[in-house]
Amino acid sequence: xxxxxxxxxxxxxxxxxxLYGVLTRKNVLGILLSVELMANAVNVNLVAIGRxxxxxxxxxxxxxxxxxxxxxxxxxxxxxxxxHRSRRSIDVDQAASMHG
Amino acid sequence: MMPLALDILLACILLLVFVVDxxxxxxxxxxxxxxxxAGALITLAASFVLDVQGTAFGGAFVNDAVAxxxxxxxxxxxxxxxxxxxxxxxxxxxxxxxxxxxxVLSSLLGMTLxxxxxxxxxxxxxxxxxxxxLYVLAAMRKSERSAEAALKLYLxxxxxxxxxxxxxxxxxxxxxxTMLSGVTAAAKAGNPMVVPGLVITLAGLGFKIxxxxxxxWVPDTYEGAPTPFVAFLSxxxxxxxxxxxxxxxxxxxxxxKATWAPAVIVMCVITMVVGNVLAIxxxxxxxxxxxxxxxxxxxxxLGIGLVTPDGxxxxxxxxxxxxxxxxxxxxxxxxxxxxxxSDHLDAFKGLSRRNPGLAMAMLLFLLSLGGIPFVxxxxxxxxxxxxxxxxxxxxxxxxxxxxxxxxxxxxxxVARSIYMERPVAGTEGRVPMALSMKAAVTVACVGVxxxxxxxxxxxxxxxxxxxxxxx
Numbered sequence: 001x002x003x004x005x006x007x008x009x010x011x012x013x014x015x016x017x018x019l020y021g022v023l024t025r026k027n028v029l030g031i032l033l034s035v036e037l038m039a040n041a042v043n044v045n046l047v048a049i050g051r052x053x054x055x056x057x058x059x060x061x062x063x064x065x066x067x068x069x070x071x072x073x074x075x076x077x078x079x080x081x082x083x084h085r086s087r088r089s090i091d092v093d094q095a096a097s098m099h100g
Numbered sequence: 101m102m103p104l105a106l107d108i109l110l111a112c113i114l115l116l117v118f119v120v121d122x123x124x125x126x127x128x129x130x131x132x133x134x135x136x137x138a139g140a141l142i143t144l145a146a147s148f149v150l151d152v153q154g155t156a157f158g159g160a161f162v163n164d165a166v167a168x169x170x171x172x173x174x175x176x177x178x179x180x181x182x183x184x185x186x187x188x189x190x191x192x193x194x195x196x197x198x199x200x201x202x203x204v205l206s207s208l209l210g211m212t213l214x215x216x217x218x219x220x221x222x223x224x225x226x227x228x229x230x231x232x233x234l235y236v237l238a239a240m241r242k243s244e245r246s247a248e249a250a251l252k253l254y255l256x257x258x259x260x261x262x263x264x265x266x267x268x269x270x271x272x273x274x275x276x277x278t279m280l281s282g283v284t285a286a287a288k289a290g291n292p293m294v295v296p297g298l299v300i301t302l303a304g305l306g307f308k309i310x311x312x313x314x315x316x317w318v319p320d321t322y323e324g325a326p327t328p329f330v331a332f333l334s335x336x337x338x339x340x341x342x343x344x345x346x347x348x349x350x351x352x353x354x355x356x357k358a359t360w361a362p363a364v365i366v367m368c369v370i371t372m373v374v375g376n377v378l379a380i381x382x383x384x385x386x387x388x389x390x391x392x393x394x395x396x397x398x399x400x401x402l403g404i405g406l407v408t409p410d411g412x413x414x415x416x417x418x419x420x421x422x423x424x425x426x427x428x429x430x431x432x433x434x435x436x437x438x439x440x441x442s443d444h445l446d447a448f449k450g451l452s453r454r455n456p457g458l459a460m461a462m463l464l465f466l467l468s469l470g471g472i473p474f475v476x477x478x479x480x481x482x483x484x485x486x487x488x489x490x491x492x493x494x495x496x497x498x499x500x501x502x503x504x505x506x507x508x509x510x511x512x513x514v515a516r517s518i519y520m521e522r523p524v525a526g527t528e529g530r531v532p533m534a535l536s537m538k539a540a541v542t543v544a545c546v547g548v549x550x551x552x553x554x555x556x557x558x559x560x561x562x563x564x565x566x567x568x569x570x571x
Binding site for chain 2: 004008011015018022028031032035038039041042045046049053057058060061064065068069071072075076078079080082083086087
């Protein structure tokens, strides 16, 4: 059996990649995908821990996390559409009319 | 009474607002705001009348003194927020004002649940219930700036949620259970996953309350989002972020304070300095209040970093003072912005001649933000710094005093525009103000003066709650 620590290392890798994507991507959709990668890293973590505990808590936690991420992405995509309609671009560097 | 009574009552009011929104004709939906505001007030009153102390769901939900205190802060902020937004929503998005108030109330429900949550899944779900309506609220105005503000709030919120979630998953790995009491036990046993877990959780929550280095989104969001919503956003979700910090760090992990307390102290010192210094050159009043708010967050965070009952109690009291002060200041900014289309300092020039009452109210809020004696903000600042002195952080007290002087300088720049300068040509007339906005500013003034003159009951309740939590 694969030990839990391997799964958690995988999750840490996924999380780091997602974080890197969030910090470097210019396109909002790219950032959203990176956030999604981070969220799934959390889910890998939760399910792996849940499996080793064997009482279903981790899996339940993961189910809640998935539902919340979906809801969050729906709101995010709605905001992206709103932004696109108001100026035909979803590049975050152009979303910088406010400075100071 | 059952411990969940307040939250169930608020949920019922939320559904009522939803139904009322469907029943009212599209042309006139002003009644919704009245229902929403009254609902929040009724829940607030119920928190004093009903006996809701106790635990539910096997300890996952707890209504202790701190939870009740925070719930009252949230409900007061929610009622005031609805009142401030009433006229603005009716003027700028009349057909969608039902959504606006519904979303404020659902965010409020998330906060009241969060104050009681003592289990990881519960914390995550109520945190998201609080956050998601805020993203939509920031995008309520159909303008490019509103879209940009919403995008920034959303991206930061989504990333911080995921980071917090990752930190909590590590705490879960350490504890083997989702109850915070299990996390405490794992920390006592010296589980190696606890430290990375709490550090990552702290970073995620730091984003949420906007402390340096996670503060960049705050001014942009405040500038672009609808101002009455900013009045709510600048107080209630921040207080909820502190609620999560209190539950996870002070209640569950006091034994690990050698690890996290220094990090919190460093964050709070940097936040105080950066917020107050960057506020100096601002010419937009909303941005100025945003940066000053970052500085205030730093001072409040001190209450967490000290890890003493005094510090925590003073943080709780600070939230009450900050609620009236900051919401009042943003309400005035909203009146000016709606009247002149700008929140630039120039728009405030000569306000004392155009509307003496409003000018007086703004002066009062600015004095309270600056911590001038005998208004609410003074006792809050003094309380936190006395707690810091007692905990042995004399240098923070000195730094705080210096920064208080700096803050008075930029707050008085606004006051100078209001009192010493002539109105810009074309804006000489009286500032129009809706009845609901007059009521909101009056309530905020009464709060600032009332808490300033009679701080004792608030301070005593806050300290008693803090002592009950920390033993």
